Amino acid sequence: MLDERKLSILYAIINSYILCAEPVGSRTISKQYDLGVSSATIRNEMSDLEGLGYLVKAHSSSGRIPSDKAYRHYVNYLLNELFLEKALEKTEISILLDKDFDAIESLIMNSAKVLSDITKYTALAIVSRQTDIVLKKLQLVDLTPVTLVLLIVYDNEDVKHHTMYLDEPIKSSSINILNNYINSKLVGKKLSEVPDKIDELISKGEGEYSKYLLYLKNIFVSQIDEMNQTQIIYDGVANIFNYPEYKDIDKAREFVDFLEAREGLADAIMDDDKEGLKISIGEENKLELLTELSIVSSIYGLSDNIHGRIGIIGPKRMDYSAVIMTILSLTEALESLSNRE
Numbered sequence: 001m002l003d004e005r006k007l008s009i010l011y012a013i014i015n016s017y018i019l020c021a022e023p024v025g026s027r028t029i030s031k032q033y034d035l036g037v038s039s040a041t042i043r044n045e046m047s048d049l050e051g052l053g054y055l056v057k058a059h060s061s062s063g064r065i066p067s068d069k070a071y072r073h074y075v076n077y078l079l080n081e082l083f084l085e086k087a088l089e090k091t092e093i094s095i096l097l098d099k100d101f102d103a104i105e106s107l108i109m110n111s112a113k114v115l116s117d118i119t120k121y122t123a124l125a126i127v128s129r130q131t132d133i134v135l136k137k138l139q140l141v142d143l144t145p146v147t148l149v150l151l152i153v154y155d156n157e158d159v160k161h162h163t164m165y166l167d168e169p170i171k172s173s174s175i176n177i178l179n180n181y182i183n184s185k186l187v188g189k190k191l192s193e194v195p196d197k198i199d200e201l202i203s204k205g206e207g208e209y210s211k212y213l214l215y216l217k218n219i220f221v222s223q224i225d226e227m228n229q230t231q232i233i234y235d236g237v238a239n240i241f242n243y244p245e246y247k248d249i250d251k252a253r254e255f256v257d258f259l260e261a262r263e264g265l266a267d268a269i270m271d272d273d274k275e276g277l278k279i280s281i282g283e284e285n286k287l288e289l290l291t292e293l294s295i296v297s298s299i300y301g302l303s304d305n306i307h308g309r310i311g312i313i314g315p316k317r318m319d320y321s322a323v324i325m326t327i328l329s330l331t332e333a334l335e336s337l338s339n340r341e
Contacts, residue, residue: 002052002073008035009045010054014066014074018317021244023063068282068316071294075279075320093326093333104302109233111310111334116236118326121314122259123235124297126266128308129227131192133158138182145169150219154191162219167211178212186216191227194220230266230308234259245292245315258289259313269297269309277328278309282316292316296323298331310334 002010012033013024026043029035035042046064049055054073055064066074093114108125116123137153148164170178189197198217202210237259246252259265268286269278280295290313297311311327312318 002049002054005035005037006045006049008033009042010049010066010070011074011077013046013049013055013064014070014317017065018319021315021317023058023065025063028063066317068284071281071316071320072284075281078321078324079277093330104306107334107337108306108308108310109235111330112233112235115310115312115326115330116239118330119312119314119319119323120236120239120242121312121318121323122237122239123310123312124259124265124269125233125310126269126297126308127231127233127306129306131224131227132190135187135189135191135194138179138186140164140175140179140182142170142172142175148175150216152223160223162223164215164219166215170212178209181209182213182216191220191224195224232262232266240314243315245317254289269295269311277324278311279320279324294318294320296320296327298327300331300334302335 009029012029012035016024016028016032026039026046029042029046030039037045046055049070050057050064054067054070056067057064105127108127112123112125134155135152136155136157137151139151139153141149141151143149143163146166146169148166148170150162150164152160152162154160185201186194186197195217198213198220202213237256240246240255241252246255264287268290277298278296280290282294283291285291285293285295292315293313294316295311295313296318297309299307300310301307310331312323314323
């Protein structure tokens with residue numbers, strides 16, 4: 001348990017390092033922060049904090065830098081304090097998000113851009129689509145005797161259309177019968193259940209419909225695959241070059257290549273959907289390339305069965321207070337705008 005003096009010195013060191021990205025010495029703390037103790041006392045306390053694992057001695061300096069343990073302690077303190085404060089005005093962020101907003105996808109992309117612009121870090125949004133939506137209506141429309149369009153209406157009012165190219169012509173009267181049949185058998189089913197239901201219908205040997213049911217099954221399997229693909233949206237990737245930690249061009253390039261590859265990142269961030277606001281610091285991140293970074297993200301849920309996380313990736317010495325409040329405000333505004341549609 002850290003006493004009040006050690007906490008004051010630790011938080012002063014963290015704040016100084018966030019601002020300057022330089023190892024912090026006792027003289028710096030003594031001059032910049034009125035803690036009511038001498039430089040020698042601060043030096044002794046810093047030594048104790050190092051022994052407790054909260055500070056790390058820089059290689060070429062007498063100063064110290066915060067450890068992952070220190071950042072975690074600091075963030076936990078902030079979380080207790082910040083929820084007592086007023087968040088950024090939701091209306092202010094809503095105005096920024098509303099620009100050029102014409103669909104849910106563009107709203108999410110614009111959210112990442114707004115978040116990056118405000119925080120000056122790299123923003124990302126993870127987008128997942130649920131497959132437990134329910135079929136509300138199916139409609140086959142003939143374009144030509146061998147070309148049909150399947151319109152799918154879901155219970156969330158989302159509408160999808162798919163083109164079917166037949167091996168042989170179909171009569172208009174047969175299309176009407178087929179529409180009645182597939183609506184009676186498939187409407188009310190969850191999307192994830194439809195392929196198995198179609199297999200069941202085919203196994204019953206209703207021959208005149210079987211060849212068309214196979215077309216439909218392929219469409220629904222493709223629809224499920226599409227929805228199960230997690231999308232990752234980035235904005236402000238170049239922001240990382242503005243921080244001293246990434247002045248090494250090879251290190252910066254490695255970070256950019258990692259983001260562009262996207263491999264494993266969605267799983268690393270979405271591994272615990274129950275945790276609303278999630279803050280992973282340094283070694284807390286599962287992927288090795290993220291152990292020198294922090295990720296702050298929040299769950300969002302939109303009205304048309306789209307959900308995910310939105311947040312930022314940046315140096316461990318990021319301004320956690322500003323980042324947390326911005327993300328919470330943006331998430332609230334994002335959900336409010338999506339519900340308006």
